[in-house]
Amino acid sequence: MTQDSTRVDNRRTDTRDRILQVALRLFADNGYAATSLQKIADELGVTKAALYFHFKTKEDILGGILLGHRGSVEDMVDRVGPRLHTPAGREELLRLISDYQATRSQYLIRLIRENAVEIGNLSLGAQIRDAQRRLLDALAGPDATLLDRIRARTAFCALHVAVKHGDDLDASAEEIREAALTVALEILHGVDQNT
């Protein structure tokens, strides 16, 4: 080992990760377009120019934040795999999504929902969109009717309600998450009953 043992990932600093972390919060809170590189740099205590050592453009920072999300979405579908053709499999997928949303930063959920336009402009955005569509179609089940597909999308939406209305509903985040999952499962059971 000729390298400093404090190094991680062969990098001397963790600035890149800190940029992503701060940018995620600011993009989610204030919007991508309304967040200047100056603000990000200020919060980190560095200059704008430092950001450009780690990322080629502002869009690349957004891309860096979203990288991995696409994979996570695809992994959830793959993990359940062939069991998706059964009601139990689809219920399992819904629980995976709920867990994913609880584990990952709430900022990421809001970032994706409230910056759909800018994300859509990224090449990565189209891939995320496709992955999400596959997930929703899997949730609707095979040979799904229009009603089934809307139920699947609404069940997915129910999980988002926990994030969206977290402040309005006076309950703990965990209580809200469990209740949202319950409602989502109710809706999904509607899919299975009417087919």
Add this chain to the structure above:
Amino acid sequence: MTQDSTRVDNRRTDTRDRILQVALRLFADNGYAATSLQKIADELGVTKAALYFHFKTKEDILGGILLGHRGSVEDMVDRVGPRLHTPAGREELLRLISDYQATRSQYLIRLIRENAVEIGNLSLGAQIRDAQRRLLDALAGPDATLLDRIRARTAFCALHVAVKHGDDLDASAEEIREAALTVALEILHGVDQNT
């Protein structure tokens, strides 16, 4: 009548309304922050300066678009009034919301959802937020449990799915709207069954 009979609303031109119309579309499609006054002026075939005759600031244009929305939301709750304490009344409210979303421009729905940050900064934004909360609480019914309130919010969300996934679901807008209303009613019936 000393005034030109072609006048409407005591104004000589309809530029103000055309500004609001074009701005609504651009704000919804590209985001508020990413839409410059120059783009709005270009689409109208006027200069930026002309916009400032009709609106004091860019935010005022956003406010002008949203004006009336708050009233519409409050009107829906008031229209159903005391019947809100019955399941039938809450179902009626849900149908009113569905009609409202179908009647009003789809642009308005997307504008509100995807520019929550900027709208929240307006004083009008806080009022819209309050009105919507009252609507959601009314939908949940009196003495609603946490589960009931999440069902109400999810039912509301179901109606939005029609707008959000309009392109993914290969069906007519009217078919999607009807199906979304059906799902929303299913969820709301869950409220009434479990209380």
Add this chain to the structure above:
DNA sequence: GTCTATATATGGATAGAC
């Protein structure tokens, strides 16, 4: 009511020193 012209600020991005 709309124009031209301009003030003023800030945005993203780059060059080159250290």
Add this chain to the structure above:
DNA sequence: GTCTATCCATATATAGAC
């Protein structure tokens, strides 16, 4: 890896002529 300094485009907004 981070800095200072700067380029250049575009943003909101205003002044004053027509």
